[in-house]
Amino acid sequence: MPSMRETLLSIFAADEPDYDRAVALGTAALPTIAEMIDEEPHRAAAAVYVAGQIPAHESLEVIARAARREHPLVRANAAGALRDWATHPECADDLDAAFEIVAPLLDDADPSVRKFAHRALAVLPAHGSAVPDSRATIPRLRR
C-alpha cells in the first residue's frame, strides 16, 4: 500500500492533478502536506492548495507556514489557499487568524501574491475593522 507521501506525489504528478482525491484524504494528510511546504516550490504550491480545501485549524497552520516561504509561487498559493479555506463555514471562528496571515501579503513585491492576497481579503469582509492594524495596512497598499 502506498504511503501518504507516495499517494500525494502521484496525484501531483498529473498534468491536471485530481485534487479531489487529495482532499478526500482529509486531515490525515496534513502532516505530510506540512512537510511538503518546505520542499520544491511547485510541490509546496500543490500541497498548500490541498490544505486550503480541508476545513481544519491545522490547515491554517500549514497555510501560515507557506505564506512565509521565500519563493513567491508558494506565497501566492498560500494566499489562494487561505481564500478557499476561509470560505468553509467551519472556519468562521478563525477568520481573525486568517487575516493576520494575509495582511503581510497584500503589499508583497510579487504581483501574483498581491492578486491572490486581495482575493483572500475579499472573503474576509469584516476584518478591515476587526483587526486593529488593518486600517493602517490596507490604505498603504492601495496607494
Add this chain to the structure above:
Amino acid sequence: MASIGVPSPELTLRFHVRILSEPLHYTIEEMVGAARRVFATAGIRVELASVQHLDRPSLLMVEIGRCVRGAVTEDQERLFRERDGVPEGEIVVYFVLATYPESNGCAAHPPGRPGAVVAETATRWTMAHELGHVLGLGHVAGRTRLMIGAGTEWISKDPPDLVEAEISELRSSPLLRESEV
C-alpha cells in the same frame, strides 16, 4: 486499440502561442516539435501561425478553478481575450508561470475562444496533451498514450500513441481544416 495507418486527407491544426512566461524544462520549440510528431500519426499537420510575448504581470499566475470544460474563471476570461491577430476558430496556447491550483496545463476555455494554458512546469508532451483536450479528447490510462491522465512526464514512447477512436475524435473537430495542397 492498435494504431491505424496515417489517415487522409491531411488536416491542419493551426494555432498561436502567446508567451507570458517561458517554460522551465523544455523550450516551446521542443513542445511544438513533439506536437507535430504525435499529431502527424493522426494525419494532422501542426502549424504554428504566430508567436507573441505578452507583458501581463497580473496574469502570470492564472486561477483555473477545477479546470473542467465549459467552466472558466475571471483569470481565464481575461487571458483568453488576448487574441490580437488570431482569426476566429483558431487555437491559442498561453504559456504562463503557473496555475492556481498547480498544474502543468489546463484546456478549459471560454466559448468561441479555443485554447489552453501551459505552465512553466510543462513536460515535453504537455502542450500536445492540452491541444488534445481542446480538440475533444479525454484522459486515458497507459504510459504510451498522449492523453495519459497520470501525467505526461510518464510517457515512455516518442511519439506517444493515439488510438483509432482518438484519431477519429480529433479529425472530427471543427477546429481542424483540410490542408492546402
